[in-house]
Amino acid sequence: MLHVNNTCSSVSGRANMETPKQYYILKEVEPPSNKPYYIAIAVAAVLCIIGLILLITGGAMLSKTKDCESTPDEESKWTPCDYSSEAQRVKLDKFLRKVKITYYKMNPNNLVHDPDSTPDIIRQDSSPYNAHPDAIRTRTDAAQALYREAQELDKKSDSAKMKPREVKAIAQVKHFLQSNFGTPYDENYYAGDWMLGPNKFCWQPICEVGNDIKSHFTHKKSGIRPKTVGDVNFVIDHLRRLNNSLMQYIENVKYGVKAGFVRPEEDCQDGLYSIQRTFFNVSQQGPLGMCMYSDLYKLRSFFLLNLSTAV
Secondary structure (H helix, E strand, O other): OHHHHHHHHHHHHHHHHHOOOOOOOOOOOOOOOOHHHHHHHHHHHHHHHHHHHHHHHHHHHHHHOOOOOOOOOOOOOOOOOOOOHHHHHOOHHHHHHHHHHHHHHHOHHHHHHOOOOOHHHHHHHOOOOOOOHHHHHHHHHHHHHHHHHHHHHHHHOOHHHOOHHHHHHHHHHHHHHHOOOOOOOOOOOOOOHHHOOOOOOOOOHHHHHHHHHHHHHHOOOOOOOOOOHHHHHHHHHHHHHHHHHHHHHHHHHHHHHHHOOOOOHHHHHHHHHHHHHHOHHHHHHHHHHHHHOHHHHHHHHHHHHHOOOOO
């Protein structure tokens, strides 16, 4: 037994002598250099400066170029904003103007936004939003008739021969007319949604009647500046017509209730909250709430500023 142990000891000793020990030495390594980062930042800064210079230069050059309303060159008799021959063949320009004229005729509450409107035109043709069913039907029929014309125009035109902006204009006007002059909520008479009342987001035209009235008197270019007794009577008449439209809107909701055409209970509650938020002071204090209406303060100060002292 002792012999075996000695033998094992001698064998293990020779193995230890024959196997060299490995030593690991940690070398001092320098930290990575930040030079590449500094170079990248410098390059990015230079590119930003160059881009800014080009942007400013391009804007200055564009401001000096002739716009679409400028006189065309005497030799070429052509401007970049001219319609293509194909657009002229299908009379795209006349159709777009027809849509514009019809829109403001059907929606006189937005007349102040017509680029061609003047204070005299607004006095003669403007009117608050009309919520009567007959008026909604007239607007729906006008939009659908123009939409059919737009489809026919699109079919007979060759988009490959037209400019990209002309093709885009046709697509946009079709969408505009298909959604009842861009107002898909409460404006489709045949869908009957005008009897449902306001929705959760109060996107209906009835929610914008305050802004419509205000814009017709505060618009810098074509807004009315009440100065005389006639102007004051004009304002009073508009407010009376607006009251009539608001009362009719309530009747429209009653029509829906009688016909069983209503929103779910949760949607009805959300719609009520949304219109109460829109006209918060009125919903809380009734007629007296109008005295606290922010837009009324602006209109009152505006009227007093321009109104003659003799009124």
